[in-house]
Amino acid sequence: MSLDAVLARLDADLDAATARLFELLRIPSISTDPAFAPDVRRAADWLCADLAGMGFQAAVHDTTGHPMVVGHHDGPGPHLLFYGHYDVQPVDPLSLWDRDPFDPELQETPKGRVIRARGAADDKGQLMTFLEACRAIKAETGTLPCKITVFLEGEEESGSPSLVPYLKAHGDALRADLALICDTGLFAEGVPAIVTQLRGLLGEEMTITGPRIDLHSGMYGGMAINPIRVLTRILGGLHDDQGRVQVPGFYDGVEEISEDLAAQWAGLGFDADGFLGDVGLSVPAGETDRTPLESLWSRPTAEINGIWGGYTGAGFKTVLPSEAHAKVSFRLVAGQDPFKLREAFRAWVTAQLPEDCTIAWKDHGASPASRMDISHPAFAIARASLSQEWPGEAAFIGGGGSIPVAGHFKEILGMDSLLAGFGKDDDAIHSPNEKYDLDSFHRGMRAWARILTGIAES
Amino acid sequence: MSLDAVLARLDADLDAATARLFELLRIPSISTDPAFAPDVRRAADWLCADLAGMGFQAAVHDTTGHPMVVGHHDGPGPHLLFYGHYDVQPVDPLSLWDRDPFDPELQETPKGRVIRARGAADDKGQLMTFLEACRAIKAETGTLPCKITVFLEGEEESGSPSLVPYLKAHGDALRADLALICDTGLFAEGVPAIVTQLRGLLGEEMTITGPRIDLHSGMYGGMAINPIRVLTRILGGLHDDQGRVQVPGFYDGVEEISEDLAAQWAGLGFDADGFLGDVGLSVPAGETDRTPLESLWSRPTAEINGIWGGYTGAGFKTVLPSEAHAKVSFRLVAGQDPFKLREAFRAWVTAQLPEDCTIAWKDHGASPASRMDISHPAFAIARASLSQEWPGEAAFIGGGGSIPVAGHFKEILGMDSLLAGFGKDDDAIHSPNEKYDLDSFHRGMRAWARILTGIAES
Numbered sequence: 076m077s078l079d080a081v082l083a084r085l086d087a088d089l090d091a092a093t094a095r096l097f098e099l100l101r102i103p104s105i106s107t108d109p110a111f112a113p114d115v116r117r118a119a120d121w122l123c124a125d126l127a128g129m130g131f132q133a134a135v136h137d138t139t140g141h142p143m144v145v146g147h148h149d150g151p152g153p154h155l156l157f158y159g160h161y162d163v164q165p166v167d168p169l170s171l172w173d174r175d176p177f178d179p180e181l182q183e184t185p186k187g188r189v190i191r192a193r194g195a196a197d198d199k200g201q202l203m204t205f206l207e208a209c210r211a212i213k214a215e216t217g218t219l220p221c222k223i224t225v226f227l228e229g230e231e232e233s234g235s236p237s238l239v240p241y242l243k244a245h246g247d248a249l250r251a252d253l254a255l256i257c258d259t260g261l262f263a264e265g266v267p268a269i270v271t272q273l274r275g276l277l278g279e280e281m282t283i284t285g286p287r288i289d290l291h292s293g294m295y296g297g298m299a300i301n302p303i304r305v306l307t308r309i310l311g312g313l314h315d316d317q318g319r320v321q322v323p324g325f326y327d328g329v330e331e332i333s334e335d336l337a338a339q340w341a342g343l344g345f346d347a348d349g350f351l352g353d354v355g356l357s358v359p360a361g362e363t364d365r366t367p368l369e370s371l372w373s374r375p376t377a378e379i380n381g382i383w384g385g386y387t388g389a390g391f392k393t394v395l396p397s398e399a400h401a402k403v404s405f406r407l408v409a410g411q412d413p414f415k416l417r418e419a420f421r422a423w424v425t426a427q428l429p430e431d432c433t434i435a436w437k438d439h440g441a442s443p444a445s446r447m448d449i450s451h452p453a454f455a456i457a458r459a460s461l462s463q464e465w466p467g468e469a470a471f472i473g474g475g476g477s478i479p480v481a482g483h484f485k486e487i488l489g490m491d492s493l494l495a496g497f498g499k500d501d502d503a504i505h506s507p508n509e510k511y512d513l514d515s516f517h518r519g520m521r522a523w524a525r526i527l528t529g530i531a532e533s
Numbered sequence: 534m535s536l537d538a539v540l541a542r543l544d545a546d547l548d549a550a551t552a553r554l555f556e557l558l559r560i561p562s563i564s565t566d567p568a569f570a571p572d573v574r575r576a577a578d579w580l581c582a583d584l585a586g587m588g589f590q591a592a593v594h595d596t597t598g599h600p601m602v603v604g605h606h607d608g609p610g611p612h613l614l615f616y617g618h619y620d621v622q623p624v625d626p627l628s629l630w631d632r633d634p635f636d637p638e639l640q641e642t643p644k645g646r647v648i649r650a651r652g653a654a655d656d657k658g659q660l661m662t663f664l665e666a667c668r669a670i671k672a673e674t675g676t677l678p679c680k681i682t683v684f685l686e687g688e689e690e691s692g693s694p695s696l697v698p699y700l701k702a703h704g705d706a707l708r709a710d711l712a713l714i715c716d717t718g719l720f721a722e723g724v725p726a727i728v729t730q731l732r733g734l735l736g737e738e739m740t741i742t743g744p745r746i747d748l749h750s751g752m753y754g755g756m757a758i759n760p761i762r763v764l765t766r767i768l769g770g771l772h773d774d775q776g777r778v779q780v781p782g783f784y785d786g787v788e789e790i791s792e793d794l795a796a797q798w799a800g801l802g803f804d805a806d807g808f809l810g811d812v813g814l815s816v817p818a819g820e821t822d823r824t825p826l827e828s829l830w831s832r833p834t835a836e837i838n839g840i841w842g843g844y845t846g847a848g849f850k851t852v853l854p855s856e857a858h859a860k861v862s863f864r865l866v867a868g869q870d871p872f873k874l875r876e877a878f879r880a881w882v883t884a885q886l887p888e889d890c891t892i893a894w895k896d897h898g899a900s901p902a903s904r905m906d907i908s909h910p911a912f913a914i915a916r917a918s919l920s921q922e923w924p925g926e927a928a929f930i931g932g933g934g935s936i937p938v939a940g941h942f943k944e945i946l947g948m949d950s951l952l953a954g955f956g957k958d959d960d961a962i963h964s965p966n967e968k969y970d971l972d973s974f975h976r977g978m979r980a981w982a983r984i985l986t987g988i989a990e991s
Contacts, residue, residue, distance in 0.1 A: 234848070274751070278849045287813030289964045292836045293732070293934020296864050297828035298809060300818035303837040304772065311769020314762065351756065355745030356889045360758035370755035378750050379761040380852050385839035386860060390565035390691045391736045391897040392622065393862050393934075394838050394963055402844060404851050406754050431814045439849040476751020476851075505749075 077215065081524045084211045089517055092207045093181065093190065095125070096516070099161070099199050100179040100192040106141050106162035107233035115141045115229050118161045122206075122227055129210050131225065136245075138237035141229035145248065148209070152221035152531035156251035156490065158480055159202025159258065160231035163194035164505045171507035181513065186501075188513040195511035197504035201257040201496050202227060204519030212524060220531030224251055228480070231258075235479060242487040250488045253453050255526075256481060259474065260498035261515070262343060266467035267522070269457055270474040270494040272372065272446040273481060275407035277416055278439030281306075281424065282400050285432050290395040300431050302399040303384045309427045310401060313377050318362040320377045320405075322423045328410035332373045336471070340368045343470055353500070372473025376406045402439070406475065413441035442482050447491045452533050453526075457493055460525035464518045495522070535673065539982045542669045547975055550665045551639065551648065553583070554974070557619070557657050558637040558650040564599055564620035565691035573599045573687045576619045580685055587668050589683060594703075596695035599687030603706065606667070610679035610989035614709035614948065616938055617660025617716065618689035621652035622963045629965035639971065644959075646971040653969035655962035659715040659954050660685060662977030670982060678989030682709055686938070689716075692736065692898045693937060700945040708946045711911050713984075716936055718956030719973070720801065724925035725980070727915055728952040730830065730904040733865035734935035735874055736897030739764075739882065740858045743890050748853040758889050760857035761842045767885045768859060771835050776820040778835045778863075780881045786868035790831045798826045801928060811959060830931025834864045860897070864933065871899035900937035905949045910991050911984075915951055918983035922976045953980070 085092075104118035105111040119135045119142045126133035131146030141162060166176040174180065179192035190200060205225075212219055226249055230237055242249065262268035285302040286295070315321055332340070347367035351357055361370030370376075384399030386392035405420070407413055421436060428434060447454070449471060461469035474494070481492040497515035498504065543550075562576035563569040577593045577600045584591035589604030599620060624634040632638065637650035648658060663683075670677055684707055688695055700707065720726035743760040744753070773779055790798070805825035809815055819828035828834075842857030844850035863878070865871055879894060886892060905912075907929060919927035932952070939950040955973035956962065 276751075276851065278851075280849070285814065288961065290812060291934065291963045292834075292838060292862060293734075293864065293932070294958070294962075295812070295829075296836050296933060297819040297832055297834040298805070298817050298825055299812060299814055300816070301836055303840050304768075307765040307768040307771075307837065307840070309769070310762075311765040311767070313765075347756070354748060354753070354757060356743065356757055358758070358887065358889050359756050360887070360889070361755040367756055371753075374755055376750075376755040378754050378759055378851070378853060379765065379843065380750065380850060380854075381843035381845045382761050382765070382857070383841045383845040385837065386623075387839045387841040387858070388565070388623065388625075389567070391738070391860060391862070392565070392690075392838060392963065393734070393736070393836070395836060396838075399840070400845070402849060404750060404849070406750065429816065429818070431816050431818070474751070475754060476749065 078525065078528045080215050081211045082521050084215055085207065085520050085524060088211065092203070092520065093513070093516070096190065096200055096203045097179045099203065100194055101177055103177045104162050104194070104229065105165050106230050107165060112141065115162055119144050119229055122161055125206065126225060129213050138241055140237045143229070143241055144225070144227040146225040148219050148223045150219040150221045150223060150531070153253065154222040154224070154251040155530065156224045156226055156249055156254045157205050158226050158228070158254055158256045159205065160198045160228040161202065162229045162232050163197065163199070164232050166193050168507065173508055189510040190513060190516065191508065191510045193509050195509055196498045196502035197509065198231070198258050200511035200516050201498065201519065204497065204516060205255070205257055205523050207520040208523035208527060212527065220527050224249060238480065239483055239487065242483055246488050251490060253451060254484045254490050254492040256478065256492050256494045257496045258478060259494050259496035260500065262470050262472055265465050267461035267465045267469040267495070267497070268472045269454065269461070269469060271449050271454070271471045272409065273444060273474040273478055274375070274476065275411070275413055275442045275444035275482070276477040277405040277407060277413045277441045278402070279404070279417065279420060280400070280402045280437035280439055282398055282435045283428070283432050284398050284435070286395065286397050289397050292393040292395050295395055299395055300429055301395045302432060303396060305429060305432050306382070306384065306399040306401060309424055310379055310403070317364065318360065320375065322377070322416070322420050324419045325375065325416065328412070329375060329408055330410050332369070339471060343368070343472070368473070371475040373408055375408050375411055378404050380404050407444045409444045409446045411444065413443055417441060442477060442479055445482050445485055447493070451491060453493055453530050456529035456533055457495055457526050460529055461495060461522050463525060464522045536982065536986050538673050539669045540979050542673055543665065543978050543982060546669065550661070550978065551971070551974070554648065554658055554661045555637045557661065558652055559635055561635045562620045562652070562687065563623050564688050565623060570599065573620055577602050577687055580619055583664065584683060587671055596699055598695040601687070601699055602685040604683040606677050606681045608677040608679045608681060611711065612680040612682070612709040613988065614682045614684055614707055614712045615663050616684050616686070616712055616714045617663065618656045618686040619660065620687045620690050621655065621657070622690050624651050626965065631966055647968040648971060648974065649966065649968045651967050653967055654956045654960035655967065656689070656716045658969035658974055659956065659977065662955065662974060663713070663715055663981050665978040666981035666985060669978070670985065678985050682707060696938060697941055697945065700941055704946050709948060711909060712939070712942045712948050712950040714936060714939060714950045714952045715954045717932060717952045717954035718958065719923070720928050720930050721925070723923050725919035725923045725927040725953070725955070726930045727912060727919070727927060728932040729907050729929045730867065731902060731932040731936050731939055732833070732934065733869065733871055733900045733902040733940065734937065735863040735865060735871045735899045736860070737862070737875065737878060738858070738860045738895035738897055740856055740893045741886070741890050742856050742893070744853065744855050747855050750851040750853050753853055757853050758887055759853045760890060761854060763887060763890050764840070764842065764857040764859060767882055768837055768861070775822065776818065778833065780835070780874070780878050782877050783833065783874065786870070787833060787866055788868050790827070797929065801826070801930070808958065826931070829933040831866055833866050833869055836862055838862050864935065865902050867902045867904050869902065871901055875899055898937070900935055900940050903940045903943055909949060911951055911988055914987035914991055915953055915984050918987055919953060919980050921983060922980045
């Protein structure tokens, strides 16, 4: 096949591709709000029809939640599983949007043309880059260069409750040589990236109970233990002055990154000042002896994501509450066992409880970190392909967040994932006025065409 | 007048008095929540009408907050100012109430009959003991034995913002020979008490701001400062291992109690195990080198009354919040200057803030501790009167709580206060299922009849 012809077709077809994306963006597929369930299904149907129109054997598969869209297409090359999600975040507060979030518009901005709509970047625009690449290749060559399974989820923004059961039940139909996931971003302006390691996540909720009822601090203050005092005492000791997490054994198994990777990361020229400055900060708050990128990508962290107890309304109430609560999460790196850490954290907290306090725990998930095997030839091909499309050379980077589907593909289907996406830091995903650069949309589809062609020929 | 006839009338009229109290308890006069402002006013109107019906020259006086109810009645004896408050605490969490907090009910319990409702003990039931005593005396004698001014506040549970301005503006109409305050409790089962020293209160609300917006812990965790971490770190250090408050200068000016008072307190046979056991505790949580009664009455304390920040709903959200909040209060003793302590606390917190965090403060009141001159003859009369109504001899005790109005009466009107009240430790004031013993209500009104008669005759 002629890659040049495919790329030329993608260039010529950009307006039509944008129009197709707009159709999908007009469907308010907010997965977390049951009122939008019919719209989520409409988005699934739309994608199923689009895949079928390209010659995929496509179907909408029901789950106990929102449906999965699965399409299969044969091809001579390796079997690739493409993953994206067609559900979107809620739009509140609507008052902060400059226009209807579900009435997409192409807008001129000082930084170039952008597609403005909820879901433009997360993840409808991104998943459509892959579908547009397939469409162009199919139109030019009559087939696809690899065997491709497209797997589109409708619950990513609401915790993916159906994903693991679905993978366990239908793994055979989805298992491939490699997964391609398009839900990440560029490293920097003009510098594409492939995420090769992702932090895991351990989520814990704790309730410390002291007196059996709320007490009046005038009557009991000075005698009765206050569980908020206990909670702040314990969580206030979660980090030492150097930002190191104090749970015993927390760093057991944590490996230093290779010198190669360290050199590559150092070469990325990460603008830590700008990264923090954008959110009103100036001082890195992690371990004091680590670089910013290590803190974000290869070092585990502990964070208090929520805390509450006592009287929190208007005015004042001199209560000694019966209970105090916190939600604590740990970002984990390769080598850390989330289940061992859960035990260690709970034991560390429990050992600090005064005699009169009890604690109850709620488990909010435990997923290990993942590190991809970048010796798979597809990684080098993808890196070269991305480097041809953007001015900067593509980087292998870490990801601070968790993309649970990559972990599930590894655990349940035994597959590594190649994570390439074209979002930008200013896309405002999950926020009002989300956008996706038209340039990301265009280069993204061209990059997938290069990657698929490259993998087929490897 | 015949005291016996008055007491007999109070006994005979108990059902009707209880029905009157129920009317008042049905009005949800929650002062801290603006949504209930019309109900607070309804309670004021109800009391004004009740006073007028007894022959008081009564009026509802507007303030910038909730109104004051003031009633004047002439009489031959000394001028007494009676103070109570008709507002109540919020009722959350409503789910822990066994019935509607504003649908009062007389309930049989193993310890006797109780009036169950928000405000039953704090302070509607208590203030009505005085009004019922006046009603019975008036009915029997056609007048009152002393000149009495009744002064009822509607903001006691929300920091009394209008109290000081009101006292300063209308002091001449309120100034009397002595104030009577009915907002305290028995010392123990069957043992009444007059509170002769009260702790002061300093209330502070703090908001620590880190990043200018909420952040995703996957993207920023390890680099961005989390204000909840800062808050727990600071508040976790509010006490040392011996329970001593760590704000510099906190104990400056705090005096040891006299040997006499120490001996009297030691003789009270305070049952610390029972006091804590009633609320599910067993270990005193105050300064480790102090007796329980010192911890409750003569030592200052610091408490976190509320804390909140980040995601506190169902499930989990890996947010690094922009803000974290706490409400902190200090119980103060004689010798401590609340305004100096406010500055000391704020300075101590501010000095611990990381460079990237800012703090905003909200002031929730500052009142000094108070100590009464118990050589005033009314104290001996009241002690004898209470001792006649209850099995045990009445005690002069300290109060752990703050009754700021007593301090304001002293400072602004130059009056001492005689604090006698009939609440019990298990009344659950400020908590779900608040109650007031019918026995307290009944003996309380009889006691006031004795006290008023005694003072008139002295």
